[in-house]
Amino acid sequence: MWSTSGVPVWRKALRTVPTILGLGLDLVTPGSMPSLGDGDDLDPGLNANVAEPLGYVAVTGHGGGLPAAYPSSQVVAVYADRATIMPGLEELVLPLATLGTTHASPTGLRWTRRKAADAIWTVQAEGTNVDLTFRGRWLHLAHLGTLAGWPEPG
Secondary structure: OOOOEOOOHHHHHHHHHHHHHOOOOOOOOOOOOOOOOOOOOOOHHHOOOOOOOOEEEEEEEEOOOOOOOOOOOEEEEEOOOOEEEOOOOOOEEOOHHHOEEEEEEEOOOOOOOOOEOOOEEEEEEEEOOEEEEEEEEHHHHHHHHHHHOOOOOO
């Protein structure tokens, strides 16, 4: 199981500023994928509804069900027991267990704790004829890594 640290209180407070001002902007993670709450209140073990995703990350690359000529990233729905994409009309389960990580690094703001639940990371995973790059919040990527049995990055 990958470890996660909580979101600092000052960042939670900063997240409310746009709402108070009525701007509707996300100052902490611009351009991020849809998410659920603060991130540190999510515990996959406590989610009783397996039909609802825990959150979302983006994936680019080839193989694993991704369309061969798709120019931008796909949305990956992270569930308690699987991760899926929907490149067409059918939902496809990503073959996480057949992949291994080759690179993982934080890509978000510098003052973020590396493994804060809402820290933005990029994880590259490869397998036979599959090369995928996941980008999203650490909590969701950590859950993917736990599902796949990948070693936790340092």
